[in-house]
Amino acid sequence: MAGNLVQGALFTVMVVRAGMLRDAAFEEELQQQVGRSPRFFLNAPVVLDLKDSEGFTTEEAFLDAGEALRRHTLALVGVQNALPEQISAAAAAGLAVFAPNSTQPSRRAAQAAAAPVAAAPAAMTQSARPPARLVTEPVRSGTQIYARGTDLIVTAAVSAGAELVADGHIHVYGALRGRALAGAGGDVEARIFCSRLEAELVSIAGRYLVSEQLPPEQRGSAVHIALVDDQLTVTKN
Amino acid sequence: MAKVVAITSGKGGVGKTTTAAAFAAGLALRGHKTVVIDFDVGLRNLDLVMGCERRVVFDFINVINGDANLNQALIKDKRNDNLYIFPTSQTRDKDALKREGVERVLEELKQQFDFIICDSPAGIEHGAVTALYFADAAIIVTNPEVSSVRDSDRIIGILASRSRRAERNEPPVETNLLLTRYDPARVAKGEMLTVEDVQEILSVPLLGVIPESESVLRASNTGTPVAFDEDSPAGRAYLDAVARLLGEQREMRFVQPERRGFFRVLFGRA
Ligand SMILES: Nc1ncnc2c1ncn2[C@@H]1O[C@H](COP(=O)(O)OP(=O)(O)OP(=O)(O)O)[C@@H](O)[C@H]1O
Ligand SMILES: [Mg+2]
DSSP: OGGGGOOOOOOOOEEEEGGGGGOHHHHHHHHHHHHHSHHHHTTOEEEEEOTTOOOOOSHHHHHHHHHHHHTTTOEEEEEESOOHHHHHHHHHTTOEEOOTTOSSOSHHHHHHHHSOOOOOOSSOEESSOOOOEEEOSOBOTTOEEEETTSOEEEOSOBOTTOEEEESSOEEEEEEEOSEEEESTTSOTTOOEEEEEEOOSEEEETTEEEEGGGSOGGGTTSOEEEEEETTEEEEEEO | OOEEEEEEOSSTTSSHHHHHHHHHHHHHHTTOOEEEEEOOTTSOOHHHHTTOGGGOOSOHHHHHTTSSOHHHHOEEOSSOTTEEEEOOOSSSOGGGOOHHHHHHHHHHHHHHOSEEEEEOOSSSSHHHHHHHHTOSEEEEEEOSSHHHHHHHHHHHHHHHHHSHHHHTTOSOOEEEEEEEEEOHHHHHTTSSOOHHHHHHHHOSOEEEEEEOOHHHHHHHHTTOOGGGOTTOHHHHHHHHHHHHHTTOOOOOOSOOOSSOOHHHHHHSOO
16 A cells, blocks of 8 residues: 555645744734634644744754644644755654755645735745635535635635635635634735625634624625724725 | 435424435335335434334334344335335334444345435434434425524535535536425515525425415324325325425425515415
């Protein structure tokens, strides 16, 4: 069955710049982000970006970094942009070494990396944003769809009792009757677009409005929703 | 090729058993050899609606467990030679429907029948999911009210993701909506959802609209599938729906326009 061992798969991995681990403000910010959407950070894989980072030449340094991330439920799985002496220390700590500038050694990721990337959130930069997740069937009550690290596009209706979650934007070309949570990883630039707003809840980067807080005159309209001065703002298209 | 049709809803009491009996009778009337199976273990009442409760000796669970063979358990309908009833057990718990056992029995039934109609229990646990798992087609029985529509929506999602067809990457389960207990007068008053509302929310093809009708209660009390009652509007609506399942075009009857028509205002109920 050894043949089964080799299988390709595409994963989204968060990248944390190593320098930030030494920044006291980072812990707090990380805590806040994780606190806002704990489900999405639970055991989420992290790659440490060593670009321009001094040190990290001992096994202990990586074990400490792993420990620090573990406190926030994140799992350190590897490093990128490592110098030769950092590579051996990382390997000793049981970490994978990813090719420079790419945590996803695949053709699709390489293409995505070549595309311009929107302003990266301060605390965490997504590695090359994977292609948007496209859903063409109605999203039924009781189901949840999560677009990790990317945008979510739904070309059908989203039922009451269904939930859309994306780290990027959410587009619904149909009635949005369920819940939509964009920028779930903390991206305050994320937006929600829908051709008919009948949502139970909309949220961007942890700020949310429930159905009764949505402006009644916007119900049933095509709208986009953004965070403006930390306020969720609904605008008719 | 035999077709397994699951009659399901999520919400209870919406008319699944009535529908299973009516469809089985309607298909038999159209000359298709049909069996209707009761998946509602512990609450069996399909045999009552079919009027054969006193003829039950062996049941679905006995056959699954190998205590009886299929032909000992199948009950032949006295009104139509094409129609058979496969009752379930009243005493066992619903976990008695083992998936492998159900699969074996369905395969055996497929050798003998054109249509295998499965009357599913309410809810989304074991018995219901087992009936859906093997379905080639599903009829989602829905009443024109919000909670029923919501539960139907859930079931459609389960069909799309947890059926055997989905697991095997085969063409999806053919999913149809049947709106039952439709009362045009109450719809006109805004007390119930319109056909259009329900279709808009569920976005699956509409197989038919069955009006609220006293003849349904009468039929089930006398153990007659309502499709055998040609005087009943519900019976005729079921026969239309059966024709549509067989691929025929039929105009929707018994659906009054949403707006209050002139005559309706004058005479109250149409
Ligand atoms: N079109 C109709 N008009 C009037 N009464 C109806 C109609 N359809 C069903 N009923 C009545 O509704 C009740 C429930 O019907 P039925 O037993 O078929 O529902 P069910 O979905 O099988 O219920 P359960 O979930 O308990 O199995 C019965 O009393 C039946 O007579
Ligand atoms: Mg029933």
